[in-house]
Amino acid sequence: MMNKLKIVLLSILILFVQSAFAQLVSDDNALEEMDYQVNLTSPYHTTLTYFFNLEDNNYYPERAAQALNWKGMEDADQVDLTIKLQQIFEGKGVAVRTSLIPNEPNYVDSLAGGESVYYFDRQKLPGIFLAKRGESWKFSAFSVAEIDRLHRQTYPYGTAKLLDLLPKIGNDKYFGLYLWQIVGLGILLLFVFIMHWLFTFLVDRGLLYLMARLGYGKMGEQYLLPVAKVTSIYFIVLLLSLFIRVLQLPIEIWSWLVVIFMVLKPLLITIIFYKIVDVISAYFVNLAAKTESTLDDQLVPLLRKTLKAFVVVIGTLFILRDGLNLDIIPFLTGLSIGGVAIALAAQDTIKNFFGSIMIFIDRPFQVGHWITSGEVDGTVEEVGFRSTRVRTFRNSVMYIPNGKIADATVDNHGLRQYRRFYTTLTITYDTPPELTEQFVKGLREIVLAHPHTRKDYFNIYFNNLSSYSLDIMFYVFFEVPTWPLELQCRHELLIQIMKLAETLGVRFAFPTQTLHMESFPEKKELSPDFSQESAASYQRKLGEFMQKELGKKD
Structure with a gap:
């Protein structure tokens, strides 16, 4: 009996020793794990310490807070700021790849002047970096001081309050997402649908109705409506990017969504200004239509193409810089150097370009x-x-x-304000002086009666005796804008001259050689007989012509 009791007591003692040893080993492992979780010997270990202790299955924000340098902020709520820093990383879509973080205790950043600092993302988080203090790497005191400001910038307009409210819905996981994230996505999609319906109603109904009331219905439908629709899409994307970050989606998904939203915003702005150019062009087209100049009608399409090209270039630069986080300074530098080379190789093209500018400025035609x-x-x-x-x-x-x-x-x-018409009217030598005088007078009346001739200056004179004709200078001007109208006015004047000559009996001369023979009694001479005519009869015939053809009374 005693032996059995001794065996039981010995077994209990052995179990106690084993339990104590196991507890001792467990405490040592816990201490080793604790030391590992707060390892701050390199940028790699500090980053691992911070994010590892903020995971869902290993949530120890007090340990993660040891990775921050609290110098000057000892009285701050360290746990709250530690969590906010993680939310900043998630809201900005900064995916931390621990495999790319240096694991060197004496690491220096050559881009920072050889200082012992490490930046996670210079574009998205320029104020958040690790700095070596003594033998430990920690988030710098400057970074800690910037946490509140960056958090308000990442979650503006009170959206940060949703970070505390939404998780209260439930933390059960479905399809890799928490219940509150799924509910938040549903609410966000409903919100987007309502906003799209509201913008569509305001644009399609309100804007078009207002433009129609102002008398610009066609312009509103053709030009302003496309601008308003793209603007509504931009505001929807803006609100969507503002609220979706509150859902704290997995960083693998959110990092790509951030890029998409950052590209969409400058892209939509570029499209908006691209369409605004059409609105501006339509306005200038109306102004050009009110002027007599036709060169500005040609200038408007060129101005539209130039503005659109300018908008596309500037928009592309903003997409590269803000959307894709690319440094465009080297690109612009290379572009300027390339521009010099292109300018040297394309001197004629540039000369023609500036020549066109001078044509539009001076307006020579x-x-x-x-x-x-x-x-x-x-x-x-x-x-x-x-x-x-x-x-x-x-x-x-x-x-x-x-x-x-x-x-x-x-x-x-x-x-030309006036278009000159100069010709010589040749009449035969047998025309009497009185008839010639009345013919010249009739020519002047024709010019005065025509609606498109210059009345204050014209010259119609009997001014030369040529070898075969009497020459009358006919020198007038037409006040017409185009050559076809000038030809029409010439036609009208010449027809009136022929009618006048027919009425007065004036014959037009042409180059001839005449063999003059004495007349025979039985033959009638070809030359008209002016012996019975007098100056009064010529004047009477001219009066009849003016009353009949020109509508004047002598």
């Missing part, structure tokens, strides 16, 4: 003007940034570089 410059003789059809298109009178098209036109002498017939 307009679309529709008839110009003469060297071998160029025709009507201007289009003025581009590189060349000017001229339709010749052979109906061919000539393309002249604007650089040459800017340096050449241009005779612009289209800018």
